[in-house]
Each structure stands twice: as structure tokens, then as C-alpha cells.
Amino acid sequence: MTTTDIPIRFDTLPTANGQHLGIATLWSEKSLNALSLEMIRPLAAQLQQWHDDNNIAAVLLRGAGDKAFCAGGNIRQLYNSMLAHPTLPNPAAVDFFGHEYALYRQMHMYAKPIVLWASGIVMGGGLGLTAAASHRIVTDTTRMAMPEITIGLYPDAGGSWFLQRMPAKSGLFLGLTGIPFNGRDAIITNLGDYAMSADAWPQLLAALQQADWQTHARHNHAIASHTLNTLHQPHRLPESQLLPHLETVHDILNAGDIHAVDERLRAGFSDPWLQRAADTYSQGCPATAALTWRLFERARHLSLAQILHMELIVSLHCCHNGDFQEGVRALLVDKDKQPRWTRSLAECSPAYIDSHFVSPFAAGEHPFDAWLRH
Template sequence: MTAATNDTNSQTSVHNAAQEASVLFNTEPTDCGHLIGVMTLNTPKSLNALSVDMCQLLSAQLEQWQDDNQVVALVLKGAGDKAFCAGGDIRKLYDSMSTSAPMPNPYATEFFSHEYRLYRQMHFYPKPLILWGDGIIMGGGMGLMAGCSHRLVTERTRFAMPEVTIGLFPDASGSWFLQRMPAKTGLFLGLTGAMCNGNDALLANLAEYAVASTDYDTVMQRLRQSNWQAVDNTSSSNKCHDNSAHSIVSRALAVLPVAVLPDSKLATYWHPIQQLMNSGGLADIDELLQSDEALAQISKDFSEDSWTQRAVATYRHGCPVTAALTYALYYKVADLSIEQVLYLETNVAVHCAANPDFKEGVRALLIDKDRSPQWSRSLVDCLSVEGQAYIDQHFVNPYPKGEHPLGDWLGKDALGSQYVR
């Protein structure tokens, strides 16, 4: 074998290793000499499910590009043609949830704290984060979506928070962004795991731009051609400044052809959803969702639409503890910052990893795939005095004093506190 052959094989090996990385990074030059950073989730076989490794890689690259004055904006996308990110990679988390696992579960702490640190980093990132939201977006992918400053959706976008099917709760900052959807549609989505489209994302404050799934190259061309020389670096903390990088991205994306997306189900049914979610407490909502006749009285169209029928069926088959946690969180976080919400979600997530329903839900859906979970409690049980104490316990800090992985987010070092100062 010649030296040239050895060199070629070495280059091929390096290339293959790079392509196998869970996240790919590259930069594209702009016409005026700056760079657009591109981050590609690269596990298409698992629909780009988010792992600890991916969170670490993304976080490190975000930090590096934040300090690089040549990089003016970042694009986040998924490999393959099916999904941006279909949730978290919970198989290893499932394996860690044994009856002998300590509390708090070390791997659950690692998994959720890395994920939530990434979301916090994104929410306070000073440069534009542009999401190419094509395909399926669920769970952890929704957390990434919520952390981006400019979100593009397509006619193929499908998003959901389906944790009610696995006994978890709408985490990944879901408590935060579901609260910010109009007419309590976020509470409905959290309880039912309903699958929505790109137009729903626009209505629900999860996206700003509708483009065709074939327009990615056009998007990148518009970004490359923008006048990045005009960026006023002194205004980095003021994202709405006319000469900020955020405003330049907004202008570039605003002139793109607007794609025709499927009709918004949330727009069609916002009124019956609002009626449902304001019918009383969770017991009252449950009584309506469990009754075909009651739903038909609220809206015949609502009760007969295949979309709402699937959503209601998911709720009825879903985990009652998840429903109770979803409802409680929706009201607990109304006045909290994103950092406070993520701190609280960490507590709930780690408790879920120690309690039976999360493990049972993953078993039924992803491991044995029998789709017949045996939930630990009914909703009536959850709403009893004893059951309410069980639900409330999920919010308690499970860590010894001073050891909560996100504990410094609640004091004077919170980024939100620094921002207002």
C-alpha cells in the first residue's frame, strides 16, 4: 500500500467519522465576508432524537460561535427528510429507571440538566437562531424550537407534546411555551398530545415564517445576500434595534414567498377548546373529554373532526398522572421566568423517573410496543386528598441543599435578573 493510498484512506476515515457525529457543524460565507453557522442534528434513523451528547455538542458550539465576530447568525436543522427532532432519546433513560436506582436518579439528572441548560442558553443567546422546522417536531424538538429567535415552518411541519402517552409531562420547557399559546390552546395540547401543523405553529407563537419545504436553499441565499456589514455590534443586547442582526434576519425572511400550509385546527376550534379548558377544574374538563355527548353539545363539528377525535382518544388512553401534572404546571408557571420554569421541570422530571408511570409508558409504547400501559392511578385517584399530595410531591426539590443542578438560576446570577439589570 502506497503512502498516497494511506493518506486517502485516512482522509476518508476522518470524513466518515465526521458524518457519523450526532450533530454536524459547518459555516457558509456571506456575500460581504461574514459567516452563517449551520447546526444539523444528525441521527435521522431515530428522527434526530435529542441525546445528552447532542446537547453537549450544541452547547459547546453555541458558546464558540457566540464569541466569533465573523459568525453573524446560526441555522438549526435536522438531517433526513422526516423530522427536525422527534423528541428526546429516552431509551437509556428507561434503562436507568430501575427500582434500585437512587433518588435522584443520576442519569435522569444528567439527561435533563444538559437538555435544560441548552434551552436556557438558546433563550438568552445574543445572535439570531434560525430554525428550519421541517417535518416532525415533538418533545425535546419543541424545546429547541421554542429557544430559537426565528422559526420557519413548512407544509410538512407536524408538532406535538405527546408526553401523556408515556407518563411523563410536557417538559423540555413545554410548561413555558404552552402557557403562551392563545385561548388556553396550550393546555389542550398538553392534555391531549394533539398533532398540529405549520399554521398552528404560527398561531401558537411557535413560528414566524411559512415557507415551502423545497425552499431551504432560497432561505440560505437570502441570508448570505443580506448586508451584515450594517450590524451594529453595540446593540447586541437590543434585539429589536433596526441594525441588529435579529432585524437583518427578520428582513431577509420576511420577503420570502409565503407557502400555502394546511388549515390551522387551532384556529378552527379555538372557541370550543377555550370552552373546554375553562369549564372548571381538571375534574370538570375530564368529565367533558370523557363524554362524546358532552363534546357534541359544545360543538358538533369539534366532536366529529378526525383531528379532535384522535386528540380526545389520546387523552382517554393517556396517563392520568400526566394530566394532573400538566394541569398543575400550567397554572404554577404563569408568572415564572424561563429559568424558574426549567428549574421546576427538573424537579418534576426527576420524580417522574423514580415513579412508575413514566417507565410503564415507555415500556408500552417503545419497548414491548403493546400500547397497553397499566397506569398506577386513575384521575379520580389523582384528585383525591392522597393523590393530590402525590402530585404535589413532584414539585419538591429532590436534591440535598446546594446540589440542585440548576440551583444558581434562581438567585442574582439568573440570566433573567442580569438582563433586566
């Protein structure tokens, strides 16, 4: 196990047939296990070590405590760096986002099963981890969201990839409004695979220890699926919040461009869930809304590597354009909840939004350039 001053812990658990399970626990309960570089770097290194160890059959990833798996990235650290280094690209932001997005790609490409316990709060970067895992377990306490519109960022962490893969443009709606959704919604939107009770972690460990793991990784994905399917209890989950509104959501998102959608969302709804979504959108950052819309258009036919390459560029611009810094100030620093956004939606010209996609790196110096060559 790691030392207690590092906010992530690693264990191994023997299985009945002599293999082992690797267990990684995000260990920062006070911050709701928010991702930091002090988590990301050791996790990436440990995943590689377990990947190369023939005695490790599968990996489990969870968060400490009962409240949250991971409530996103540690944006307070980024806020301080934006104040100290108002440059483009911000070196601290390159470091954070570069390592974070590389971790998601590593997980997506991982040969062994990654079983992720998505119980409690799962937001932002936590959804990035969830989308990247091969086997995702949600529970009765799962509460997911991509609330970046409230802080002037955008649904990053691979959001441009996994929001595309949700039905009836629901991913775009969730990204624009930041509305929370539950475990059953996670299964509907391809962010969850299996359902269990929030207190069933010991049962999960016991079942995985008894599984007939093989020495070849390609066989163990099916073994993990079979084992988790025997534990699957969808009746444990609350009723879907999204499904009853899916046709309306689809209709709203097909109203036209972002300005037509904005008009629909600001018109008001008699339905409480839709109105909560509309309220969050209306109070959120206009540039985030325009950027989220543009990203959804641009990412439609891109690979995961291309999307993460693009997101790193966009995230660095967001650290420079003022809205992200202002959103963090209003929500987390001064906590006045009165952000002063830099511009209205009408002032977000196509040229301004497209400027976020211009690489701030010199030719050949983007950290992910090698991904695209391969």
C-alpha cells in the first residue's frame, strides 16, 4: 500500500485460483476524491505495472468513503495556477490536463478488465474515469453530472467522446445543462453496465475472488462480465429521470443551432426536471454553451485519440479566456455564486469559439502528437 501522504492507495487481493486482483482507491475523502496530479501520476504508473504483471487478472477502481467515487478534477489547484501564470499555454494546465487525458486513453486501451465502482457522486473527471473503464458498476446512490457549464469550462475528460454515444442527443443535453442523473440513467446512457446496492462492495470482492480467472487477458473480460452479471440487480436502482423526457430532450436539441436551443431552454417548462435543467443552463456560462455545441459537432467522426488531442487544446484556451477562472472564483473561492461571464451567447461569435481550437503549441510539441501519427 502507498504511504498515507499520497491521495491514492493500492492493494492486491488473492483469488481462489492463485491469481490476484489489483485494487486502486482514490484516497481523498475530504475533497470527494477529486482528481489531482498526485493521484493521476501514481495511478497511471500502477496500472502499467499491473498490466505487465501476469499474476494480476483484473483491476478494481473505487473512491474512499461512501459519498463519492470522484467528484471531478481538483480545480482549485488550476485556479491558483491561472492567477499565477496568465499565459497560453499555462504550464500547470498542460501538466494537469496532459496527464489526466493520457490516463483516460491508457484505461480505454487497457488489455485487462478494469472494474469501476461508480457509487455516490461521480462528476467531471470521475465520468472520464467511468467512461474509460471496461466494466462499470452503478448503485442506488450513484449521482452523475457534467456540471462544467456552472464554472465556465466545458464537458471535458473525454466528454466529447462519451457524450456522443448517448441516445437521442441526451449527452449534449446533459453537457449543456449539467443536470444530475442517476444509476439507471447511467446504464441508459452507456456509462454503466451493472447495478448493485451501495453496501455490496464486500459481496463484489468475494465474487471476483472466486471467479475462474485465466492467464490471458482477452479471456478475463468475458469472465468479469459473467461474474458481474450474476450480481446485477437493476431493481436496486431508482427510476430513470432521463427516460421519461428523452423525446422532449431530442426535440429541444433538434430545434436548430445553439441560439434556437437557447431560446427553447429559456422558454420555461411545466415539468420540474426539465425546468431544473433549464435553470442551470440559464445561469451558466454562455461561452461554455457555445463551445459545448461546437465540440459536439466537431467530435462526431473523431477517434478517441483525436478527441483528447483536441480537448487538451480547448482546455488550455479555457484556462486563458477568463470564464473558467471567474466560474471557479464564484463557485469555490469567494462562493458568492454570482459569476460575471465575459460575454453573452450573442457575443460568442463563430470566430471566437473556433479560436479555442487553435493549438497554442509550436509544431510537433503537442504532448499527444504521437498518438495521431499512430
